[in-house]
Amino acid sequence: MKAAVLYQYGQPLVVEDVELDEPKAGEVLVKIGAAGICRSDRHFMHGDAHIRLPAVLGHEGAGTVERVGPGVTTTKPGDQVILSFVPACGRCQSCLEGRSNICDTHMATGPFMYDGTCRLHKGRQSLHHMGKVACFAEYAVVPETGCVPVPQKTPIPMDKAAMIGCCVPTGVGAALFSAKVRAGSTVAVVGCGGVGLNVIMGAKLANAGKIIAVDIRDGQLEFAMKFGATHMVNAADRDPVAQVKELTGGRGADYTFEVFGSAETVKAAYDMCGKSGIVTVVGIAPIGDEASINAVDLVRNEKTLRGTYYGSARSRVDMPTLVEMYLAGKLNLDDLVVRHYTLDQVNEAYDDMDRGEVGRGAIMFP
Numbered sequence: 117m118k119a120a121v122l123y124q125y126g127q128p129l130v131v132e133d134v135e136l137d138e139p140k141a142g143e144v145l146v147k148i149g150a151a152g153i154c155r156s157d158r159h160f161m162h163g164d165a166h167i168r169l170p171a172v173l174g175h176e177g178a179g180t181v182e183r184v185g186p187g188v189t190t191t192k193p194g195d196q197v198i199l200s201f202v203p204a205c206g207r208c209q210s211c212l213e214g215r216s217n218i219c220d221t222h223m224a225t226g227p228f229m230y231d232g233t234c235r236l237h238k239g240r241q242s243l244h245h246m247g248k249v250a251c252f253a254e255y256a257v258v259p260e261t262g263c264v265p266v267p268q269k270t271p272i273p274m275d276k277a278a279m280i281g282c283c284v285p286t287g288v289g290a291a292l293f294s295a296k297v298r299a300g301s302t303v304a305v306v307g308c309g310g311v312g313l314n315v316i317m318g319a320k321l322a323n324a325g326k327i328i329a330v331d332i333r334d335g336q337l338e339f340a341m342k343f344g345a346t347h348m349v350n351a352a353d354r355d356p357v358a359q360v361k362e363l364t365g366g367r368g369a370d371y372t373f374e375v376f377g378s379a380e381t382v383k384a385a386y387d388m389c390g391k392s393g394i395v396t397v398v399g400i401a402p403i404g405d406e407a408s409i410n411a412v413d414l415v416r417n418e419k420t421l422r423g424t425y426y427g428s429a430r431s432r433v434d435m436p437t438l439v440e441m442y443l444a445g446k447l448n449l450d451d452l453v454v455r456h457y458t459l460d461q462v463n464e465a466y467d468d469m470d471r472g473e474v475g476r477g478a479i480m481f482p
């Protein structure tokens with residue numbers, strides 16, 4: 117089958133033929149339907165984040181179950197499934213405490229299957245599985261626990277299902293589950309790409325009052341208005357902190373979200389947050405980056421600074437709910453996915469993301 121492999125940081129992905137083993141016990145073979153273009157893969161491509169190389173990237177995906185390994189009971193051939201890049205073991209401390217989004221077993225085994233081996237190979241070389249998903253490929257073998265069946269009898273469009281694999285739970289979850297945005301509050305979102313737009317949708321679902329979109333590109337800002345933003349701040353023209361303060365009567369926002377991934381934007385999100393405010397960091401900054409925070413302001417203004425992984429969502433519980441919300445017209449995923457590519461165009465898709473094309477791109481598989 118064809119897959120997009122990262123061999124070296126700073127190099128484009130190589131789309132080539134690779135081998136995929138049959139699913140072992142507790143594993144599922146999925147025919148990929150769509151895979152989203154998320155910046156988290158880009159960090160690996162740039163070497164801003166590290167993964168065991170070589171690796172098949174792609175972690176925002178959905179498809180159809182082709183075959184199941186021994187002992188699989190929660191899904192069957194023919195099911196439409198959304199893939200979770202944190203398959204939750206259900207047994208570790210984090211899972212038992214209800215935080216399956218940071219499952220200890222998954223974190224410890226990283227880009228390997230639970231048994232510490234890979235199902236992907238190129239000749240004698242093992243290829244690692246990004247997030248145990250590796251959906252920039254025609255097929256994927258994933259743990260059963262990372263395979264979330266769509267409850268509806270009729271499949272939903274694959275590109276929308278794929279979004280529910282990462283940017284939707286991450287963004288909507290950051291607003292609803294991590295920060296728990298209050299009705300009537302003021303929210304500022306720094307970075308309005310695929311994930312940031314979902315934070316905006318989450319803030320709207322929470323009935324936030326003002327939702328301030330902050331980005332360096334007018335195109336993203338105007339696009340963000342479609343998803344519930346009420347105000348725009350262009351951070352390229354003028355200090356975004358001063359602009360958000362102006363829009364909030366000098367107080368700063370009640371909730372701010374960093375959704376790009378840099379020390380500079382983490383600091384901006386922190387500084388534009390007001391008294392008793394909650395700063396939620398979603399973006400993944402380059403390894404080694406440190407953001408400087410005014411330590412006294414943190415205390416005197418009783419601010420909270422927190423990170424969020426996978427929007428604090430519990431995949432197996434929250435993904436089916438997000439599908440229901442999409443079908444009920446509460447999540448605008450139809451406008452979110454704006455560009456479609458083939459797997460051969462994956463590098464082009466990431467160049468488009470870097471150029472600042474609005475909305476989310478998705479690779480579609482025939």
Ligand SMILES: NC(=O)c1ccc[n+]([C@@H]2O[C@H](COP(=O)([O-])OP(=O)(O)OC[C@H]3O[C@@H](n4cnc5c(N)ncnc54)[C@H](O)[C@@H]3O)[C@@H](O)[C@H]2O)c1
Nearest residue numbers: 154155156307308309310311331376377398399400425426
């Ligand atoms: N925490 C998690 O679980 C999780 C999950 C998915 C993605 N992420 C991370 O979230 C971040 C966003 O991902 P994405 O796919 O939406 O990326 P994206 O490229 O689609 O969006 C990033 C946006 O930030 C804007 N931007 C760039 N510099 C800016 C600045 N200085 N000020 C304001 N805006 C700026 C860009 O114009 C773009 O619109 C990435 O770092 C990604 O790795 C985290």
Ligand SMILES: [Zn+2]
Nearest residue numbers: 154156176282
């Ligand atoms: Zn992602």
Ligand SMILES: [Zn+2]
Nearest residue numbers: 205208211219
């Ligand atoms: Zn676990």
